[in-house]
Amino acid sequence: MVNNPLILNDVFSALADPTRRGILGMLHDGERIVSEVAQAFKISGPAISKHLRVLERANLLRREKRGREHYLTIEAAPLAEATGWLEQYRAFWDNNLDALDSFLQESSNTNHQTNQDHDDDSKPAEA
């Protein structure tokens, strides 16, 4: 698996924003129009518009205009690209040689997981 850095730049930086991950989360369940997405977040319409453009640049979003509404769906391929890159490092946390070494070092500082009881991604809050 040879990764294209240009794609990875766009995909990872697209995923770096919680609003954008939230948008993809909404689209997980099926297509949505822009106003539905916008309504789910507390930011302005233009701000949403910009986020959508970023997702489109990363080819993570497909837009289909029907009348005055824009129907949005996920485009999965770039996520596969990102996953492919990360796959290179699976050995580092999976159960094998490197994990042993990793474990030995991690056993010093307990509770290193920084898991502050915080929950899921930027899901819109109760409409």
Add this chain to the structure above:
Amino acid sequence: MVNNPLILNDVFSALADPTRRGILGMLHDGERIVSEVAQAFKISGPAISKHLRVLERANLLRREKRGREHYLTIEAAPLAEATGWLEQYRAFWDNNLDALDSFLQESSNTNHQTNQDHDDDSKPAEA
């Protein structure tokens, strides 16, 4: 798998830069000191220093000072977090229901992969 958005923000934005992915790539084979890493890229020392700090903030990097040298190793846990988030979307490109729908739409525009023969990540170039 409940993802922590704070972690994901840091991890994905850390991975969004090709130099930082290149650094992790070097560390894939074992520990390196800062000057070794720096030598591999065409940017200044302080620039490398900043990249290292970003990787540390994302907890992707562990630093151990021995004398005047800083030994760097990968910290894998946050990569697992990122992979976990992406795993949510595996259904979209794997062989199943959604893939069918995806395929039907994608079959229109051929060669949508944007795979411009470009190779791997920001690997240092020939020392």
Add this chain to the structure above:
DNA sequence: CGGATTATTAACCATTGGGTTAAGTGTTTA
């Protein structure tokens, strides 16, 4: 037609990001 709806573009602002050079801190060694 005219108004409401959907969404984008334009212009602006503050913050962050990636880079630089110069200076500073700590460690090794001749």
Add this chain to the structure above:
DNA sequence: TAAACACTTAACCCAATGGTTAATAATCCG
């Protein structure tokens, strides 16, 4: 002790991000 080495911090530049409000474009509908 003084110089060389490893690395970071400080100060600065410029471009990109993420947000805003106001204006524009296109479509639907009474």
